[in-house]
Amino acid sequence: MPPTNTYMDFDHIRREFKETLKVAFKNDNITLLENKVASFKNTELDIKTPLDQAFRDLLLDLLTEEVQVTVLKMFVDLSIKTCRMGLTSPTMPVVLLGDIFDTLTLDICQDLFSFVEDNVHIWKEELFFAGCKNNLLRLCNDLLRRLSRTTATVFCGKILLFLARFFPFSERSGLNIVSEFNLENTTEYGTDTSDDIVAEIVTGDQKHVIDFSFYCKFWQLQDFFRNPNQCYDKVQWKVFCSHSMNILSTFHGIKLDYLKDSEQTSNVGYFAKYLTSQKLLDLQLHDVSFRRSVLLQFLIVFQYLTSSVKFKSDSFELKPDQKEWIQTSTEKVYSLLRETPPDGANFAKIIKNILKREELWNSWKNDGCPEIKKFLPQNDPVEIPKAKKTEPLVGDLIKAARNEGKFYMGSKELTKLWNKNPINLEACKGKDFLPTMDEFFGEAIAQFESGVPVKDEDNLLKDGHFGWRALRLLARRSPYFFSLNTQNHPLPKYLELMVHKMAHEKPGRNDENSQEATNEQEIEENILTEAEDQNTEDFHKPSEEFVEENNTSRQETKNISDERLLLIIEKIAPDWEKLGTKLGYKSDEIEWFKNENPIRFDQARHMMKLWFEDDEDANLDNLLYILEGLEMNEAAEAVRSELNTTES
Structure with missing residues (x-):
């Protein structure tokens, strides 16, 4: 054991850690490594740094020995255990994986990547996620740069699916935030007119000529699919419409016959990009997968052109006739999809549902990609449910009401109202539903005559619901409703004036007293003056919401x-x-x-x-x-x- 409280050389500690790590890994005994780390606790160096380097040195030795993938997985597992014990840095496992992937061939990398996929729950732990997410992203991007998107589509897909599982939805590094297109995805096709090949396709009474002009129009559409923003230009829009109608008309005229052959359906291939030779176009037009791919491209572009995207320029807006053309063309594309065997109707339905889901994702991106959190149910203490009173069945309630000559409407208030008069028109004419002036305004008159200040939230005259019902009642039963212009006064002041008049006309008041009448007139003039002043002030004063928002x-x-x-x-x-x-x-x-x-x-x-x-x-x-x-x-x-x- 080295002496304590003495300065130890970094290389010396690293070499000792490497020897101990080699023995611990060979014997699967992590206790040896733990004891070795404990012996250097009193040194001035950070023990994690030399131990991290010891892991990388030993890994280099293993890679030079050309060990099996299983051994490398066990070595990374050992680094995960040391991280959880606090012996090494949390980034150590992913750093080791990066060294391994940089050294091995792509075939071995594909085998080892299954280890990364299976342990996604480990990388998402709080201990590893913050430190390892950038390293994992760099590791995956390095692999994608080494892979061919056309020959290694399965491996590329595994990497992208892993990133989708590992990062949360709101992770900015995985989002196309500003809605940009991959303009580098160009489609090259022949432009030499000397190689013109003319083919005629006869279906029924129609004859379709597949010549060089049609060939150029067909593949030129791929440039619009690559960058749909070209369609907002007037000239390019006309070109897009002309070529699209030509292609869709040809698809409509060429009917496909699908042969249910087990050999054909068992070997369905996926092509990342179709060949653009003019000699193949005649055959491609009769291919089911090819036609569905092109029609789906049309639907995606149509949806983008008519959708509201946050980062679209203000000038990127379609005119009404352009929107109408897109709607008509969309229906035509769906009709062609339903006519394309096999099971075209079901395929078109699935595509429509997928594009509807895309609208939800578009709205989420327009809102700034807010974080999506999954709220798990809390483990509350289990309470023993109390015995509930047995409620009568709805059928029994209806039967009992029918025996009494009444109707049961499902709620107490509805049942009460309906049984007053089951004939709706007669019920509306009845007077039972219209209260008297004294009944409705009794509490408001009491507040007015008390002279005690009332808070706004308790003042009936400032309650919008009370004011709305009060105006309806005044229109039916008050002789003063049409004597004043309600539009010139705020509703609370108008109701205050009406309440004052009703209080003045209550029985027992001496209306012949001229002094009292003069006072009543002065009160009414004050109310109207305050209402006019309030109108003027409200006109010149901005609303509280506006001031608060600007502040x-x-x-x-x-x-x-x-x-x-x-x-x-x-x-x-x-x-x-x-x-x-x-x-x-x-x-x-x-x-x-x-x-x-x-x-x-x-x-x-x-x-x-x-x-x-x-x-x-x-x-x-x-x-x-x-x-x-x-x-x-x-x-x-x-x-x-x-x-x-x-x-x-």
């Missing part, structure tokens, strides 16, 4: 210190034009910013100042969301730091 919006920008705001603008300045485009500024406005300020920092500061002042959605949260989508990481980090400072 909140301004407070969000005032909370930003000048020093921090300048730091954020400094990070934005190198790419402020890209940010300005996403914020909605047009090209001429961006040029105006440049002409007004010769320095890029001043240009960015001018733009951000106007955005905070003019845009209702201008706040740090939205700015962070946009910067992350544009991958302006330094600026996003500055905004995130400011948000954390404000919250703390």
Whole structure:
């Protein structure tokens, strides 16, 4: 055992850890490693660092010996155990996996990746998730870059499915936040007219010519499918409509006959991208999988063009005639899908349900991709349920009411109202449903005559529900309802005036007293004057909601210190034009910013100042969301730091 309280050389400790780790791994005895770590507790070095390096050194020795994949899995399992015991860093297992994948061939990597998939529950543990998520993402991306998307589709799919299981829905690294298209996915096809091949397809009385012109139109549509935003241009829209109608008409004319052959259905292949040779187009038009793929592309583009996407430009909006054309074409595509065997009707129904689900995901992204949390039921103590009173069955209640010549409507109040008069029209004409003036306004008159101040929440005259019923009753039974223009006075003041009149006309009042009549007239004039003043004040005074909303919006920008705001603008300045485009500024406005300020920092500061002042959605949260989508990481980090400072 080395002496305590002495400085130990890093390499010396690493070598000793490596020898102990080799023995512990060979004998499957982690206690040896634990005791060895305990012997170095009093050193000045962080023990985790040399032990982490010892793991990587021993792994390198194992890889040079060309051990089996099973041995490598056991070694990673050992590192997971040491992490849970606090002996090594939480990132150690994933670091080892990264070293293994960088060293082995793709065939062995595919076998080893099943270990990563099976242990996804371990990587999602609190101990590992925060430290390992970036390393796992880097590991998967490195594998995807090494793989071919056309020949290794299964392995690529496993990697993507693992990432979908590992990361939560709200993880920004897995989301296309700004709704950008993969413009690099181009489709190349022949443009040499000398190779023109003309084929004729006769179906019934119709003849379809598959020539070079049709071939070019067909594959040119792939460019619109790659970048649907071209359709918002007038010229490109006409080209898209013309080519689409030509292709859909050809599909409609060429009917497919599907042969139920066990040999054909057992070997269904998947092609990441179809071949574009003109010699194959005639055969492709008769292929079920090919036709369904093209028709599905049409539906996806149609849905995008008519959907509301947050990051679409304001100019990307279809006119009514364009929307009508898309609706008609969508119905035609679904009709073609239903006609395409096998089981076309069921296939079209499934596609429609899938696209409806896509609308929900689109709405979720428009809302800023809020985190989706699953609330698990809490384990509350089990209570012994009390014996419930046996309630009579509905059928028995109906039968009992029928024996009494009544109706049972399911609730006490409905049953009471219905049995007063089962004939609806006669019930509406009856007077039983209309209260008297004294009954309805009795409590309001008592509040008015008491002279004691009443809180707004207890004042019946300021209750909207009471006011609505009061106006309906006054219209039926009050002689003063049409003597005043209710639109010129707030409802509470108008009701106060009416209550005052009813209180004045109560029996027992001496109406012949001129002094009292004069006082009553003065009170009425004061009420009307206050109502007019209130109208004028309300007209010139903004609503409380408006003031509160503006104060909140301004407070969000005032909370930003000048020093921090300048730091954020400094990070934005190198790419402020890209940010300005996403914020909605047009090209001429961006040029105006440049002409007004010769320095890029001043240009960015001018733009951000106007955005905070003019845009209702201008706040740090939205700015962070946009910067992350544009991958302006330094600026996003500055905004995130400011948000954390404000919250703390």
